[in-house]
Amino acid sequence: MKIINNISLMGYDGVLTEGHLSDEMTQIVVPENSSFSGNILHVSGDIHLKVILDGENSNFDIRIIYLSNKNSKNSIKVEVLHKHKNTTSSYIIRGILADSSEMVLDGIIRIPKDSQKCDGYLNHRAVLLSDNAKVKATPELEIYADDVKCSHGSAVGALDENLLFYLMSRGIDAEEGKRLLLKSFLSDSLADSFEMYIDEWMDKNV
Amino acid sequence: MAFLEIKNLCARVENKEILKDFSLTINEGEVHAIMGPNGSGKSTLSNVIAGHPAYEITAGSITFKGKDLLAMRADERANSGVFLAFQYPTELPGVGTALFFKTAINAKRKFLGLPDLDAVQFMKRLKMRATALGITDEMLKRPVNVGFSGGEKKKMETFQMAFLEPDFCILDEMDSGLDIDALKVVSNGVNIMREPHRSFLLITHYQRLLDYIVPDFIHIMVNGKIVESGDKTLALHLEEKGYENYK
Ligand SMILES: Nc1ncnc2c1ncn2[C@@H]1O[C@H](COP(=O)(O)OP(=O)(O)O)[C@@H](O)[C@H]1O
Ligand SMILES: [Mg+2]
Numbered sequence: 233m234k235i236i237n238n239i240s241l242m243g244y245d246g247v248l249t250e251g252h253l254s255d256e257m258t259q260i261v262v263p264e265n266s267s268f269s270g271n272i273l274h275v276s277g278d279i280h281l282k283v284i285l286d287g288e289n290s291n292f293d294i295r296i297i298y299l300s301n302k303n304s305k306n307s308i309k310v311e312v313l314h315k316h317k318n319t320t321s322s323y324i325i326r327g328i329l330a331d332s333s334e335m336v337l338d339g340i341i342r343i344p345k346d347s348q349k350c351d352g353y354l355n356h357r358a359v360l361l362s363d364n365a366k367v368k369a370t371p372e373l374e375i376y377a378d379d380v381k382c383s384h385g386s387a388v389g390a391l392d393e394n395l396l397f398y399l400m401s402r403g404i405d406a407e408e409g410k411r412l413l414l415k416s417f418l419s420d421s422l423a424d425s426f427e428m429y430i431d432e433w434m435d436k437n438v
Numbered sequence: 439m440a441f442l443e444i445k446n447l448c449a450r451v452e453n454k455e456i457l458k459d460f461s462l463t464i465n466e467g468e469v470h471a472i473m474g475p476n477g478s479g480k481s482t483l484s485n486v487i488a489g490h491p492a493y494e495i496t497a498g499s500i501t502f503k504g505k506d507l508l509a510m511r512a513d514e515r516a517n518s519g520v521f522l523a524f525q526y527p528t529e530l531p532g533v534g535t536a537l538f539f540k541t542a543i544n545a546k547r548k549f550l551g552l553p554d555l556d557a558v559q560f561m562k563r564l565k566m567r568a569t570a571l572g573i574t575d576e577m578l579k580r581p582v583n584v585g586f587s588g589g590e591k592k593k594m595e596t597f598q599m600a601f602l603e604p605d606f607c608i609l610d611e612m613d614s615g616l617d618i619d620a621l622k623v624v625s626n627g628v629n630i631m632r633e634p635h636r637s638f639l640l641i642t643h644y645q646r647l648l649d650y651i652v653p654d655f656i657h658i659m660v661n662g663k664i665v666e667s668g669d670k671t672l673a674l675h676l677e678e679k680g681y682e683n684y685k
Contacts, residue, residue, distance in 0.1 A: 393492060398528040400512035401488045401521075402542040402598065403549065409513075412533050412541065416581075419532020 261286045264316070268292035271423035274308060275299050275433075282311040285319035285350075293322035295421035299430070300333035300365070301437050307336040312352065314343040317377075320351040326421045327358035328414060329365035330437040337369040341384065345376040354384040359391055359417055361410075361438065410438050439504050441466045441637055442606060447498035449486050456482040458662035460498070464606075464637050471640040471648055473673065474659035475681045480641045481525055483659075484610045487639075488522040489515045502606065517549035519605035523595035523612055525641075530582035535594075538582045539564060539601060546602060567600040571627045588615035596627040607631070608639045613647040625650035645673040660684045 257280040262268045264287020272281075274296060283292050292312075300306060312321040327335055341352040358367045371384040391413055399409035411434050415422075418430070442464040449457040456479045464470050474480050486493050487500060489512030500507040507515055530538065543563070544554045555563065568578065571593050583591050592612055599607055609628065613621055628638070628651050640653060648656070648670065656672040657664045658681075665684050666672065 395528055395530070397485075397488075397490050397512060398524070398530075401516050401524075402538075402602070403513050403516035403545040404541055405513045405545065406511070408541060408545070412530070412538070416530050416532040419581075422532075 257282055259284065260292070262290040262292050263287045265289045266291075268294075270294045271421075271426065272296045273299075273423075273426045273429065274306070276304055276306055278307040278309075280309040280311075282313070283321065284313045284315055285321060286315055288316045288318050290316065291320040293324070295423070296323065296325045297418060297421055297426065297430070298325070298327040298335060299433050299437075300327065300335055301330040301433075303332050305334045305336075307338075309338040310354070311340045312342065312354075314341070314347045314350040314352060314380075317346065317348045317350065319347065320353075322353040323355070324421045325354075325356040326418050327356070327367065328361065328417075328437075329358060329367060330361045332362065332364035332366075334366045335368070337367065337386075339369075339371045339384065340374060341372070341382060342374045343377050343380050343382065347377050348379045350377065350380045350382075352380070352382040352384075356386040357417070358388045359414065360388065361391070407438060414438065440464070440501070441468075441503060443499075443501045444487075445499050447486070447500065448496045449482060449493050450496055451482065451493050455496075456493075456662055457486065460663050462657065462664065464639065466637060467632075467634040468655065469632065469638040469640065469651065469653045470655045470657065471642060471653040471673070472657050472659050472664075473642055473645070473676060476643065478659050479662045480659060481610055482662075484522050484525075484608045484639075484641060487515075487608060488512060488520060513545065514549070516602075516604075517546045521599050521602060521604035521607045523592075523599055523607065523609045525610040525614065527583050527591040527595050529584050529586075531584050533582050535578050535580060535582050536564065539598070542598070542602060563601065567597060567627075570630070571597045571600065572623050573597050589617065589620040592616055592624055593620065593627075596624050600627060600631060603631075605635060606637050606639070608641065610641045611643065612640070613642055613644060621647070621650060645677045648673050658684060 260268060260283045262285050298308060310323050323339060329335060337356060339354045341354055343350050343352060354371055356369050367388045369386040371386050373382055373384060375382060391410060395413055396409050399412060400406060414434060440463045444460060444462045447457050447460040472480055482493060495508055540560055547554060573593060583594060586594065612624060616624060640647065640651060653670055656668055656670060658666045
């Protein structure tokens with residue numbers, strides 16, 4: 233069974249809906265002059281999310297946090313299609329991997345030829361808590377328009393030893409220090425509603 | 439029993455020998471200053487005393503209040519009374535300054551077998567020294583060091599020191615990047631902490647700091663070891679002659 237927990241998606245109508253993403257592709261269509269904003273907390277399973285910016289001046293931002301542990305192997309695929317000009321997209325993805333868990337992450341920003349003046353952003357960062365955890369991240373751009381702004385990036389690594397030392401030099405033990413650093417790491421993508429769940433996860437896995 | 443005793447210490451980082459047979463004894467209540475050119479190993483020494491895991495100790499010992507400091511983790515050293523004010527303090531986005539202070543003080547209290555401070559006691563202690571160091575409420579609300587100027591970061595380090603009340607304080611290049619007003623504020627913050635049971639190690643490149651915090655002893659460090667020691671007048675000689683003579 234694949235469960236994806238605690239998804240809260242703030243739709244362009246401003247209504248917060250909580251639900252589950254299915255195994256198959258979930259598609260979000262944003263009409264013209266509309267915004268869509270969402271937070272996803274992923275703890276297991278394979279998800280495939282596609283956003284279509286389906287009219288001029290449509291935009292979305294989605295923040296995804298994933299937490300992996302044990303020997304789980306999961307995947308996340310996110311896509312955006314800038315179908316019209318003057319559209320903006322933002323995927324911020326933050327992952328924490330413990331034990332020997334593995335994550336495969338694919339992200340694609342598509343901007344067809346006539347979609348000028350679009351802004352696409354995809355940023356992925358992951359922290360490996362163990363030497364055996366792995367992430368394979370492949371961010372891709374498919375851009376055919378010439379007047380666009382687009383950036384993507386991915387960075388994966390262990391917690392910064394110097395940051396942890398700073399906390400420990402103030403008397404904070406390694407475990408508590410790591411937790412503070414992970415909270416710091418997640419701070420630009422964290423929704424309040426996830427906080428309790430993430431705290432519990434850290435109690436067990438950090 | 440010496441308060442802090444460093445004996446024949448050799449330390450390396452990434453296979454590079456940085457501290458070479460370094461020895462220094464500091465007694466209770468004393469203020470020592472180490473001066474030296476860039477790259478002589480001053481920050482390495484502070485990191486080694488505070489317990490940075492990247493530095494490998496290849497020989498020698500450090501005892502602090504009779505205990506083997508090198509056998510302790512960095513957090514244990516801190517809770518035993520060692521404090522390092524960093525040359526380059528770290529920014530921690532998303533970690534509130536107040537939460538950071540609270541976590542640190544309660545870790546120390548736990549180590550000492552004391553109960554956590556409650557919210558009221560905590561705020562009282564936090565506010566007590568904040569004003570003296572020009573730490574505003576607004577700064578306390580921000581994440582740790584995020585968006586602070588170089589000078590504000592140094593004030594925050596000194597404030598952490600005042601708040602945690604350590605017995606041995608290492609101040610690594612506390613004067614770098616400070617204008618004269620900030621330097622006075624920070625020096626005053628240090629001077630009011632001078633007490634018979636508390637010792638200091640000031641690390642600096644310049645003599646200027648030592649006009650404001652007057653040390654009992656000055657040591658000149660070049661290439662990983664102390665090459666000359668003396669009283670406060672040593673800094674004046676250095677001002678005239680520079681480090682060139684020691685190379
Ligand atoms: N973490 C480190 N990794 C690699 N080299 C280092 C590290 N820390 C210090 N060094 C090297 O050790 C030498 C001494 O540096 P440092 O202790 O910072 O000197 P100072 O503080 O006196 O300027 C320099 O050559 C520096 O490049
Ligand atoms: Mg230095």
